[in-house]
Amino acid sequence: MDHEINLDSFVRTEIMPSAPFSFDGTLHKPSHFPTPDNAYCDGHYWQTLFYEDHPYGLEFINAGTTDAPRITLMIYFHSATEKTPDVQALVDEIKYRFDLDSSTREFTSRYAEDTILGPAMKRWRGMRISTAYSLYEFTVVTTVLQNTVVRRTVQMMQNLFHNYGTLVSFADKKLYCFWNPRTIDHTDEMELRALKVGYRAKTLKRQAAFFVSNSVDLASWRQLDRETLRDNLLRIYGIGPATVQYALCELFHHYDIIEHIPPWEQKIYSHLLFDKDQVDTDVILDDIDRRYGKWKMLAVHYIFEDLFWLRKNESVPWLEALIRL
DNA sequence: CATCAGGGCCCTG
DNA sequence: CAGGGCCCTGAT
Numbered sequence: 637m638d639h640e641i642n643l644d645s646f647v648r649t650e651i652m653p654s655a656p657f658s659f660d661g662t663l664h665k666p667s668h669f670p671t672p673d674n675a676y677c678d679g680h681y682w683q684t685l686f687y688e689d690h691p692y693g694l695e696f697i698n699a700g701t702t703d704a705p706r707i708t709l710m711i712y713f714h715s716a717t718e719k720t721p722d723v724q725a726l727v728d729e730i731k732y733r734f735d736l737d738s739s740t741r742e743f744t745s746r747y748a749e750d751t752i753l754g755p756a757m758k759r760w761r762g763m764r765i766s767t768a769y770s771l772y773e774f775t776v777v778t779t780v781l782q783n784t785v786v787r788r789t790v791q792m793m794q795n796l797f798h799n800y801g802t803l804v805s806f807a808d809k810k811l812y813c814f815w816n817p818r819t820i821d822h823t824d825e826m827e828l829r830a831l832k833v834g835y836r837a838k839t840l841k842r843q844a845a846f847f848v849s850n851s852v853d854l855a856s857w858r859q860l861d862r863e864t865l866r867d868n869l870l871r872i873y874g875i876g877p878a879t880v881q882y883a884l885c886e887l888f889h890h891y892d893i894i895e896h897i898p899p900w901e902q903k904i905y906s907h908l909l910f911d912k913d914q915v916d917t918d919v920i921l922d923d924i925d926r927r928y929g930k931w932k933m934l935a936v937h938y939i940f941e942d943l944f945w946l947r948k949n950e951s952v953p954w955l956e957a958l959i960r961l
Numbered sequence: 962c963a964t965c966a967g968g969g970c971c972c973t974g
Numbered sequence: 975c976a977g978g979g980c981c982c983t984g985a986t
Binding site (some may be wrong): 669778779781782783784785786788789839873874875876877878879898899900901956959960 | 970
Binding site (some may be wrong): 838 | 979980981982983984986
C-alpha cells in the first residue's frame with residue numbers, strides 16, 4: 637500500500653506575488669489541523685501537490701519582503717515517470733490556490749488602524765485566504781473534520797494518507813501526497829471503515845465516485861458566479877452550509893461573504909469581538925458586515941489566524957478550553 | 962460505570 | 975423545517 641517515491645529532480649522558478657504580501661500568513665495556517673502533506677518553519681514552506689495525476693513536492697522560500705514580495709519556488713518531480721513538467725501550468729495553479737495575484741491593498745490600507753484588525757494587520761499585512769488542495773482533496777479534509785474532535789480528525793487523515801497516499805521525499809522532507817479519487821472509488825466501504833473513519837466511509841466513497849465520473853473542471857468552476865458555484869458545491873454529497881462557506885473562501889477566494897458561523901467559531905468571535913462567552917450569530921454577522929463590508933470574510937480570517945498564531949507562541953487559556961482534543 | 966457531545970450533514974416526517 | 979442518527983473516543 638504504502639509506496640514511496642523519490643522526487644529526484646527539480647525545476648526552480650521565481651514568483652512575484654502582488655504587494656503587500658505576507659509569506660508566512662498566506663502559506664501557513666496555524667488554525668488548521670496538522671496534516672502530513674506539508675511542513676513549515678519561518679519563511680520556508682514544503683507542500684506536496686497531486687496535479688494531473690503526478691505527485692510533486694513544492695518548496696517555497698521567502699525571498700522578498702511584505703512590500704517587495706518574492707518567492708523562490710522549487711518544484712520537485714520524479715524523473716523516471718515525468719521528463720518535463722509543465723512549469724507554467726503548475727505555477728498558474730499554485731498562484732490560484734494561494735491567491736498570490738489578488739489585490740488586497742485597498743483592504744490593508746483601509747483597516748491598517750482598525751481597533752480590532754490593526755494589531756493583526758501589523759503582523760500579517762498582505763495575508764491571503766488559501767489552500768493547497770483541489771476541490772476533491774478539500775472535501776476529504778472537511779469530511780474527516782465533521783462531527784468529531786481534532787485528535788480523531790488527525791488520526792483519520794493520517795490513516796487515509798498512509799493507505800491511499802504516496803509518501804514522497806524531496807528537499808530532505810518525507811511527506812504524503814494525495815491520492816487519485818479512483819483509489820477510493822475502487823476500495824470497498826468496509827476497508828475504509830477499518831481506518832476508523834466511521835460513517836464517513838460512505839461519504840468518502842460517494843465523493844470519490846462523484847469526482848471520478850464527473851471529472852469536475854475546476855478551471856470553469858472558478859469562473860462561475862457565486863450562486864451557481866454554491867449550488868454546484870452543495871450538490872456534492874457531504875458538503876453542507878459549513879463546508880460550502882469554507883470552500884467559497886478558501887478554494888474560490890470569495891472574501892466578501894460570510895453567512896454561516898459554526899458553534900465553535902461563534903464562541904471565538906464572541907470573545908474576540910464582544911469580550912463575551914456567547915453572542916448570537918446574527919449579532920456577530922451584523923457587526924462584521926457593518927465593520928468590514930465587502931472584505932468581511934478576509935477580515936475575520938485575519939482576526940482568527942492572528943489568534944492561532946498567538947496560540948503557537950503562548951497559551952491562550954480561554955481558547956484552549958474550546959479546542960477539544 | 963453510563964452517558965454525551967464533538968470544528969456537520971443527510972434523511973425523514 | 976425540526977430533529978434524530980451516525981462511527982468512535984475522551985470528558986464528565
